[in-house]
Amino acid sequence: MLFETMKLALRAISRNMLRSFLTVLGIVIGVAAVIAMVTIGNGTTAQVSAELSKLGTNMLFVRPGQFGPGRVSSSAKSFTDRDVEAIHSQISGLRAVAPTNRSSAMAIYGGQNHSTSIIGTNNDYFIAQDWDVVAGREFLPGEERGGQAACIIGQTVKKELFGAVDPVGQQVRIGSISCPVVGLLAAKGESGIGSDQDDAIIMPLTVFQRRISGSTDISTISLSAMDGVSTSKVQSDVENLLRERRKILPGREDDFSVNDMTQMAAAMTGTTTLLTGLLGAVAAVSLLVGGIGIMNIMLVSVTERTREIGIRLAIGALEKQVLTQFLVEAVTLSLLGGVTGILLGLGLAWLGTSLMGVPFVTSPAIIVVAFVFSAAIGMLFGYFPARRAAQLNPIEALRHE
Numbered sequence: 001m002l003f004e005t006m007k008l009a010l011r012a013i014s015r016n017m018l019r020s021f022l023t024v025l026g027i028v029i030g031v032a033a034v035i036a037m038v039t040i041g042n043g044t045t046a047q048v049s050a051e052l053s054k055l056g057t058n059m060l061f062v063r064p065g066q067f068g069p070g071r072v073s074s075s076a077k078s079f080t081d082r083d084v085e086a087i088h089s090q091i092s093g094l095r096a097v098a099p100t101n102r103s104s105a106m107a108i109y110g111g112q113n114h115s116t117s118i119i120g121t122n123n124d125y126f127i128a129q130d131w132d133v134v135a136g137r138e139f140l141p142g143e144e145r146g147g148q149a150a151c152i153i154g155q156t157v158k159k160e161l162f163g164a165v166d167p168v169g170q171q172v173r174i175g176s177i178s179c180p181v182v183g184l185l186a187a188k189g190e191s192g193i194g195s196d197q198d199d200a201i202i203m204p205l206t207v208f209q210r211r212i213s214g215s216t217d218i219s220t221i222s223l224s225a226m227d228g229v230s231t232s233k234v235q236s237d238v239e240n241l242l243r244e245r246r247k248i249l250p251g252r253e254d255d256f257s258v259n260d261m262t263q264m265a266a267a268m269t270g271t272t273t274l275l276t277g278l279l280g281a282v283a284a285v286s287l288l289v290g291g292i293g294i295m296n297i298m299l300v301s302v303t304e305r306t307r308e309i310g311i312r313l314a315i316g317a318l319e320k321q322v323l324t325q326f327l328v329e330a331v332t333l334s335l336l337g338g339v340t341g342i343l344l345g346l347g348l349a350w351l352g353t354s355l356m357g358v359p360f361v362t363s364p365a366i367i368v369v370a371f372v373f374s375a376a377i378g379m380l381f382g383y384f385p386a387r388r389a390a391q392l393n394p395i396e397a398l399r400h401e
Contacts, residue, residue: 023297024337026290027377031341031370032348033286038366039349043358045273058231059128061259062087062221062238076255078217083245087221091237093229096124098222099205103212107161107201108173114160117200118174120208121222126185128224136168136183139204143182147206152183154198172201177211179203231260290337291377294330327379334378338371345370 065076084099100121107114119125123138133152143150151172158167167181179201188197209216225234235258242256346362353360 019297020333023293024290024333024340026286026293027334027337027374028290028341028344030286030288030290031338031374032345034370035342035345035366036348036352037282039346039360039362040352040356040358041273041275041277042361042363043349043353044356046361047358058225058227058229060223060225060231060235060238062223062242062256063219063259064256077246078219079221079256080216080218083242084218084221086241086245087223087238090241091223091234093226093234094223095226096127096222096224098122098125098128098224099218100125100220100222101205101208101213101218102220103208105174105212107157109161109170112161114157116154116157116160118208118212119200119202120205120212121202122205124224125202125222128222131188132186133183134186135166136181138183144204144206147204147210149177149179149207149211150182150204151179152185152202153181154185154200154202155187156196156199157201158184174201174203175212177207235260288377291334291380294333294378297333331375331378334374335371338374341374342367342370 062079064078079099081099084097088094088097098121100119102120103118104115105118107116122144125131126133126138136152138152139150142148151174153161153167153172161167161172162170167184170181171178172181173179185198185200185202190196203212205218223234223238225231238258239254242258243254246255248254346367349362350360
């Protein structure tokens with residue numbers, strides 16, 4: 001019975017292909033828009049998460065001054081080695097404390113030169129940044145404490161200065177310093193703000209302070225919490241310690257900032273997820289438009305086929321059979337639109353993610369929801385025309401011209 005009903009539905013749809021195509025077009029556009037928007041949004045969220053993960057795990061940044069709209073404080077004093085030591089000894093749950101200072105300088109090797117970032121820090125920096133030394137070694141304790149020159153370079157510096165030459169063991173000149181290259185960092189790529197993280201030379205902080213910056217100031221302290229330790233608690237403990245050390249009175253605003261990367265990552269991925277949901281909701285409106293189109297065409301079809309319906313009812317067709325026939329037609333139209341929209345949406349999503357350079361992250365759940373929703377649209381908006389057809393008076397229908 002259902003098979004015969006399907007055959008009748010397909011025959012009725014094929015009678016006017018252009019009208020049927022225009023009817024399902026709304027469903028196609030709606031489903032395709034929802035799937036494309038959600039897939040591109042998921043890819044963007046995955047890209048943001050991947051970029052933030054490059055900055056390190058369980059990480060906090062401590063900087064002097066307050067940053068934000070109307071809150072920039074350039075007069076705040078920098079941190080000192082004693083601040084770093086206090087954090088290291090008094091804050092529990094930390095696996096890395098990396099005091100950091102940064103400057104720009106020209107690096108020279110042989111006949112090659114390259115302007116790059118010089119970072120003064122210690123070995124904890126590689127732990128906090130989740131950055132591996134793939135060739136050579138990290139700094140020796142004597143190099144960190146005694147101020148002996150040593151450099152660990154990024155992949156971009158290696159490419160610009162050394163090309164195919166193994167940089168480990170070579171001497172690179174930075175300003176007036178001759179610095180032996182003791183290690184090569186793994187490639188890390190661009191950061192979330194588009195800067196090349198591999199374009200850097202790392203050296204012991206003591207050497208940097210004596211030979212590059214000429215001061216003992218520390219501009220940033222990078223912290224990494226142990227697994228299982230709440231970064232929020234670490235943040236609170238660090239804030240309390242620094243307020244005490246910097247003699248900030250109760251009620252006064254901090255002259256430093258502690259930024260929790262976990263919170264920043266959650267905020268950014270939450271924002272992209274919300275935007276994805278909003279885009280999907282806007283695209284879903286076109287599904288309602290498509291459903292209204294189906295109802296309109298089915299009402300027209302009932303009017304055109306009034307005499308046919310009258311003949312069916314007159315020869316013994318039941319009301320529920322007529323109802324089922326027209327309902328199946330509406331659902332078939334919407335399902336055809338749903339399947340076509342899914343394929344089109346995946347194609348558009350693949351094209352969009354390829355052009356944007358973000359991962360293609362499909363969501364099986366949204367595909368199933370879109371398919372089911374398209375069927376539900378057909379049933380919902382097809383029911384009224386189908387009911388109207390089933391309730392026609394056979395005598396009046398036979399008289400219809």
